[in-house]
Amino acid sequence: MLEIARALVCRDLRLALRRRADVATALLFFVIVASLFPLGVGAEPNLLRAVAPGVIWVAALLASMLSLARLFADDHADGTLEQMLLGAAPLGVVAAAKAAAHWLVCGLPLVLLAPLLALQYDLPGALYGTLVLSLLLGTPVLSLVGAIGAALTLGLRGGGVLLSLLVLPLYVPVLVLGAGAVEMASAGLGGQGQLLLLGAMLVLAAAAAPWAIAAALRISSE
């Protein structure tokens, strides 16, 4: 069973490597959105420092959502999804592996890029740790919850727009806690409370979302 999950993650990573343009689109989107803000709001350092956590988090959230529509659509179109539905592993395991691969391709690079973008906002050095940690805990939740939406809107016309409408409200708690952790830390209160809550959300999402994704996949593939 774990062998199947590992093979699926390897396959998706290999596919991402062969279609680098798709991955690069999401990352470039993240970089560009986060870089446009300082140009738009002006170079006032105090203002930039204040908006940095929120802007970086919103940009990461949108970038992560950008690639969601393709998460199951390609597998659905070429028939490999059917084979996964008829695979030897429980569908929940397959769903978890798909979400994990999505995070490795579209979540982890955002976490690694975020400190670089934070430089433009003159974020104090002490906050980098909290920012990275909040993204590290938050982006997997985005992938897991987003995958539920992707599975539900599979095969629908205009699914992309519906997907955003469905998923964005569910992203709000992650955004509030993630950006809040960095803001709390910058106010000297420490962001541990928010980070712990993010961790709890990650545990909950990791336990429940794969089964919700599996149920949604069964419904949409009928």
Added chain:
Amino acid sequence: MLEARDLECRRGGRPLFGGLSLTLNPGELLRVAGANGSGKTSLLRILCGLLTPEAGEVRWKGTAIRALREEYARELVYLGHAPAVKDDLTAAENLKYACVFAGLSSTEIGSSIERFGVPADVPIKKLSQGQKRRAALARLALSQQVPLWLLDEPFAALDAAAAGLVEELVRAHAGAGGAVIFTTHQDTRVAATRVIELHA
């Protein structure tokens, strides 16, 4: 070993078939015939559990397939209209992953691909439609141990040599005690032990 009772199927509000019952025993070759849109693919999808019928149920060795899920999935090979190969992967990689997902041992991938005459290390997108189809069907050569084969139009887009190879595999499988259900609207050289005719 496979038993379906009173299956009813509707697609898009339109009834396709109803009251369809069938049993399949080891060694049998069942051909599902019918015009386009008569529900051949839907029947196959119901039999493998991808589609829920409006009424009736499918049983595998006496147990409803809804209760078996992966246990049943491990006992069958379903090859649908879509070839289920990734364009960016090579034939060998596609076959390797297909085997892992299906829980099959993947030791003879090279020989199976060679048998079907597909270049092993070229991405599928660089191959022709027929070769793509061959790459998908190469899975059959590794699935002799899997008792039930459900093949949707296995001879579509194949040249005579590849069609002959598929026929040979299907016959060998039935000869070894496996069961095969396949759909086709052409007459084939595979002598089916039974034919089900679907009327739209």
